[in-house]
Amino acid sequence: MTKHLLITGGAGFIGSNFIFYLLNHTDYSITNIDLLTYAGKNIEIIPQAQKSRYRFIKCDISDPDQLSKVFDQKYDVIINFAAESHVDRSIQQAHPFIYTNINGTFNLLEAVLSGKASKFIQISTDEVYGSLEPNDPPFTEKTPLAPNNPYSASKASADLLVRAYYKTHQLPIMITRCSNNFGPRQHPEKLIPKVITNALNHEVIPLYGDGLNIRDWIYVEDHCRAVHMVLEKGTIGEIYNIGGSEELTNKQVIQLVLQQLGKDEGLIKHIEDRKGHDRRYAMNSSKIRNELGWKPITSFSEGIQKTIEWYKDKGI
Numbered sequence: 167m168t169k170h171l172l173i174t175g176g177a178g179f180i181g182s183n184f185i186f187y188l189l190n191h192t193d194y195s196i197t198n199i200d201l202l203t204y205a206g207k208n209i210e211i212i213p214q215a216q217k218s219r220y221r222f223i224k225c226d227i228s229d230p231d232q233l234s235k236v237f238d239q240k241y242d243v244i245i246n247f248a249a250e251s252h253v254d255r256s257i258q259q260a261h262p263f264i265y266t267n268i269n270g271t272f273n274l275l276e277a278v279l280s281g282k283a284s285k286f287i288q289i290s291t292d293e294v295y296g297s298l299e300p301n302d303p304p305f306t307e308k309t310p311l312a313p314n315n316p317y318s319a320s321k322a323s324a325d326l327l328v329r330a331y332y333k334t335h336q337l338p339i340m341i342t343r344c345s346n347n348f349g350p351r352q353h354p355e356k357l358i359p360k361v362i363t364n365a366l367n368h369e370v371i372p373l374y375g376d377g378l379n380i381r382d383w384i385y386v387e388d389h390c391r392a393v394h395m396v397l398e399k400g401t402i403g404e405i406y407n408i409g410g411s412e413e414l415t416n417k418q419v420i421q422l423v424l425q426q427l428g429k430d431e432g433l434i435k436h437i438e439d440r441k442g443h444d445r446r447y448a449m450n451s452s453k454i455r456n457e458l459g460w461k462p463i464t465s466f467s468e469g470i471q472k473t474i475e476w477y478k479d480k481g482i
């Protein structure tokens with residue numbers, strides 16, 4: 167029987183890529199709920215052939231009254247992508263992060279508890295583990311949570327609620343924690359789309375601090391494929407780390423993008439560092455690789471080429 171999924175945050179970067187991935191690779195029916203914040207701009211035209219399996223409902227997951235209206239049916243799975251996702255904004259104003267990332271997750275867990283869905287997948291982040299020193303081994307699923315900014319603290323709080331509902335109520339949950347995504351449809355407030363759009367517009371590229379902070383980059387479609395595998399084959403109660411194993415300093419990332427664009431490094435401008443800036447993220451993904459047979463297939467340079475083409479086509 168066709169699965170019916172409730173996807174939250176499907177107008178955002180990863181959620182929208184995930185919906186397109188599922189429509190193209192499965193026969194699932196999808197209900198997409200999203201508040202359409204400044205980051206929720208990816209409500210695109212669904213091809214006619216797939217329209218009968220897709221619906222969109224504008225909804226704030228933090229408002230229980232709004233949320234109750236989307237449960238006009240029982241769902242097989244809820245996948246929670248909805249979040250305030252930008253670290254810099256969480257440093258400026260943390261309230262929306264607490265409101266959406268914690269309260270929203272709580273409301274969804276309560277819905278599952280009252281029988282409105284058979285499974286719940288929380289989309290989390292490597293940032294909940296905090297920061298690594300240069301020679302530390304990558305994060306595993308057993309690394310203690312040590313978030314350093316309001317965004318990551320709100321995501322870690324949500325993860326703890328999800329864990330508690332599993333331990334207390336045996337709720338059928340799983341958590342995925344992924345490293346830095348890049349690809350089509352990402353908001354230009356984030357590093358890679360900012361570099362591409364600024365460079366194409368001959369604008370300065372701000373590089374925080376010494377530019378030597380390290381992120382582990384993954385092409386968004388590889389992340390989507392991993393979440394699909396977790397949905398199909400994951401074990402209830404488990405956490406799965408997902409990483410691209412492409413560790414690069416921010417300076418290297420910018421240089422590589424500028425090279426592919428044929429642009430001059432003179433556009434780079436060192437600016438004041440981000441407060442509490444995590445130095446390094448790196449993921450050990452051997453659990454999902456060994457247990458579910460997943461691995462990333464798009465290299466950083468191939469992914470960057472596809473991403474650049476998408477932003478150029480969009481007319482930046």
Ligand SMILES: NC(=O)c1ccc[n+]([C@@H]2O[C@H](COP(=O)([O-])OP(=O)(O)OC[C@H]3O[C@@H](n4cnc5c(N)ncnc54)[C@H](O)[C@@H]3O)[C@@H](O)[C@H]2O)c1
Nearest residue numbers: 175177178179180201202203205206226227248249251347
């Ligand atoms: N971007 C990354 O590199 C990354 C890495 C690991 C994990 N994640 C996680 O993946 C998820 C998606 O991240 P993203 O980069 O696509 O974020 P995004 O900011 O692009 O999209 C978030 C979406 O959530 C929606 N939203 C916000 N508040 C809402 C609310 N109260 N109710 C309903 N919808 C709401 C927004 O409108 C938007 O469409 C987040 O949970 C994030 O923590 C992101």
Ligand SMILES: Cc1cn([C@H]2C[C@H](O)[C@@H](COP(=O)(O)OP(=O)(O)O[C@H]3O[C@H](C)C(=O)[C@H](O)[C@H]3O)O2)c(=O)[nH]c1=O
Nearest residue numbers: 251252253291292345346355356357372373374379416
């Ligand atoms: C926007 C910007 C960023 N940076 C630096 C700051 C970081 O060290 C790195 C990446 O920054 P960005 O804001 O794109 O991403 P992170 O702060 O690593 O967080 C991202 O990856 C995790 C996993 C999530 O979970 C977040 O949702 C996602 O936003 O570039 C700059 O130097 N200049 C800039 O203009």
